[in-house]
Amino acid sequence: SNTAVSVTLKDAWLSGFTDAEGCFNLSITSNARYALGNVIKMRYILDQKNNTILLIIRNLFGFGKVTFRSKTDGVYRYTATGFKQMNDVIAYFKLFPLLTKKAQSFDKWLTIHKFVCNKLHLTEEGLAQVRAWQKQINMENGITKKTGSAHP
Secondary structure: OOOOOOOOOOOOHHHHHHHHHEEEEEEEEEOOOOHHHEEEEEEEEEEEOOHHHHHHHHHHHOOOEEEEOOOOOOOEEEEEEOOHHHHHHHHHHHHOOOOOOHHHHHHHHHHHHHHHHOOOOOOHHHHHHHHHHHHHHHHHHOOOOOOOOOOO
């Protein structure tokens, strides 16, 4: 692995890297403090054995965390979670679109992001719609051991 790679948000490198090593997903967790007793978390995730690159990417976006994935063969994970702060991530992938089937996952994930930002998930129907989209995204991600199996 070549750590001399200069990672910027001004070319498609990160998009290709995400096609290979990333995923977009969301989780819906029961939490009585939130409307309808659920909280929705949107995530952009990258897995890689080289945590240097993940830390560079984290610093580019200015948020998220890099953690060691226990029970793996030296794999680190960058997890970006949130709504408002995800705008730079979204802007990047609109500029440099994904090329694999992850493009479909991203499109659905983006649909959910807009839906939730517009508070449309705060009805039973809206939450049911988000759950339906969540299933589709997880199917497209293939929820392999590599991305997302710890929190399906």
